[in-house]
Amino acid sequence: MPGRGHVPQLLIVALNDPKVIGLLGNKSIGAIAFSRGTYSEQDMNYTQIVFRLQDPDPDDHMTASMIVVQINDSCKVYSVYETYPSYIPKIVPET
Secondary structure, eight states: OOOGGGHHHHHHHHHTOHHHHHHHTTOOEEEEEEEEEEEGGGTEEEEEEEEEEOOSOGGGSBOOOEEEEEEETTSOEEEEEEOOOOBOOOOOOOO
């Protein structure tokens, strides 16, 4: 199981993957989060890297999309996808 010392290596693996680079393009990254997960039905552990993108229009009531990368314990990119933006309801204060 990769530990904290593997974080830079996993980030390099992700950033060398053409699909990840294609999805990131010239987008601004606001934050990067790392977590561990397991696909028990496949007996596979992975590290998930989430690139939280800067919101290009903070006033549109939509979240920014995220790029999600899953890297297996063999340090291979297993899955790469971009999330859809979601609507943030406007909260009207009660009077």
